[in-house]
Amino acid sequence: xxxxxxxxxxxxxxxxxxxxxxxxxxxxxxxxxxxxxxxxxxxxxxxxxxxxxxxxxxxxxxxxxxxxxxxxxxxxxxxxxxxxxxxxxxxxxxxxxxxxxxxxxxxxxxxxxxxxxxxxxxxxxxxxxxxxxxxxxxxxxxxxxxxxxxxxxxxxxxxxxxxxxxxxxxxxxxxxxxxxxxxxxxxxxxxxxxxxxxxxxxxxxxxxxxxxxxxxxxxxxxxxxxxxxxxxxxxxxxxxxxxxxxxxxxxxxxxxxxxxxxxxxxxxxxxxxxxxxxxxxxxxxxxxxxxxxxxxxxxxxxxxxxxxxxxxxxxxxxxxxxxxxxxxxxxxxxxxxxxxxxxxxxxxxxxxxxxxxxxxxxxxxxxxxxxxxxxxxxxxxxxxxxxxxxxxxxxxxxxx
Numbered sequence: 269x270x271x272x273x274x275x276x277x278x279x280x281x282x283x284x285x286x287x288x289x290x291x292x293x294x295x296x297x298x299x300x301x302x303x304x305x306x307x308x309x310x311x312x313x314x315x316x317x318x319x320x321x322x323x324x325x326x327x328x329x330x331x332x333x334x335x336x337x338x339x340x341x342x343x344x345x346x347x348x349x350x351x352x353x354x355x356x357x358x359x360x361x362x363x364x365x366x367x368x369x370x371x372x373x374x375x376x377x378x379x380x381x382x383x384x385x386x387x388x389x390x391x392x393x394x395x396x397x398x399x400x401x402x403x404x405x406x407x408x409x410x411x412x413x414x415x416x417x418x419x420x421x422x423x424x425x426x427x428x429x430x431x432x433x434x435x436x437x438x439x440x441x442x443x444x445x446x447x448x449x450x451x452x453x454x455x456x457x458x459x460x461x462x463x464x465x466x467x468x469x470x471x472x473x474x475x476x477x478x479x480x481x482x483x484x485x486x487x488x489x490x491x492x493x494x495x496x497x498x499x500x501x502x503x504x505x506x507x508x509x510x511x512x513x514x515x516x517x518x519x520x521x522x523x524x525x526x527x528x529x530x531x532x533x534x535x536x537x538x539x540x541x542x543x544x545x546x547x548x549x550x551x552x553x554x555x556x557x558x559x560x561x562x563x564x565x566x567x568x569x570x571x572x573x574x575x576x577x578x579x580x581x582x583x584x585x586x587x588x589x590x591x592x593x594x595x596x597x598x599x600x601x602x603x604x605x606x607x608x609x610x611x612x613x614x615x616x617x618x619x620x621x622x623x624x625x626x627x628x629x630x631x632x633x634x635x636x637x638x639x640x641x642x643x644x645x646x647x648x649x650x651x652x653x654x655x656x657x658x659x660x661x662x663x664x665x666x667x668x
Contacts, residue, residue: 277320278365288326296494309373359407366401394431585611593618
């Protein structure tokens with residue numbers, strides 16, 4: 269069985285932070301997840317995390333890790349006995365007291381292969397002649413050992429080294445973290461450019477490692493694209509746009525907007541300064557204009573919301589016009605309610621739709637109306653009080 273022991277407090281000791289290094293993110297991925305992925309790729313089935321008493325945030329992050337693990341707090345003054353971890357004699361155990369973001373699962377697998385006939389081994393950078401903080405131990409060798417927290421080298425300096433011809437960055441300090449982030453960012457951008465994406469400025473563009481972008485899409489300076497995001501071909505993503513965990517179709521134009529956990533279909537224009545909050549869908553040919561906010565809304569094909577609108581918990585049909593200042597009042601202080609606007613309806617400026625409410629197909633809501641009841645097909649809904657002009661009211665007010 270392949271196992272790993274992560275000396276989390278050692279990995280964090282030179283990194284100036286109140287949080288464990290392992291919960292910090294390289295671009296948008298926590299280091300913990302990167303490390304776990306490396307170990308999974310190497311065939312590791314079980315991980316033991318030994319953390320300091322101040323690493324409570326690391327314990328919370330462990331809930332998101334999909335692998336068998338043991339989490340234990342170990343005071344800095346206490347020696348660590350490996351006999352308590354029930355290591356099998358033939359177990360192949362990797363021990364980490366540092367983190368190399370680019371080491372890769374295949375290299376770890378190769379390291380395990382080269383050390384299978386050894387009792388202990390260490391990875392070393394051949395060029396700098398320094399250990400990478402990654403060690404191998406046979407279970408029978410390690411389980412009878414005690415690790416002195418104050419002097420790790422007592423255990424590690426006797427092992428046989430495996431030299432690497434490549435240079436691998438070890439993250440120990442904030443400066444190392446910055447270098448790793450810049451290197452990762454450059455690798456991602458170069459990969460995308462090589463695949464046919466047009467990136468105007470490397471320095472000001474941030475794209476995460478899991479992002480996919482189609483051919484002939486242009487990314488302008490200041491864009492931030494992270495998470496499990498997929499962008500189609502022939503799109504224009506203008507600067508100051510953030511797209512997180514979302515899908516963008518082909519031929520879309522996104523202008524200085526924020527899109528999170530949402531879905532945008534083909535030939536859609538969004539922005540500037542629009543916001544798509546989670547569970548929103550904008551269907552093909554639609555337009556979301558400046559200062560429009562969607563939340564959990566399905567916005568239909570060819571429909572338009574030009575400016576200054578809020579649509580929450582809504583279903584908007586095809587070819588609907590949402591005019592300036594339209595608001596769905598979806599929250600009553602306790603529960604959220606749904607608004608439905610069917611195909612070809614017209615919602616006039618500054619209308620309030622008080623959910624739950626339905627505006628039927630081709631209906632027309634007059635500007636300035638507050639709609640509290642359903643509107644029938646092709647009907648005109650108008651709700652306004654009669655205008656009253658009080659003569660000389662300002663003059664009399666000034667005399668008081």
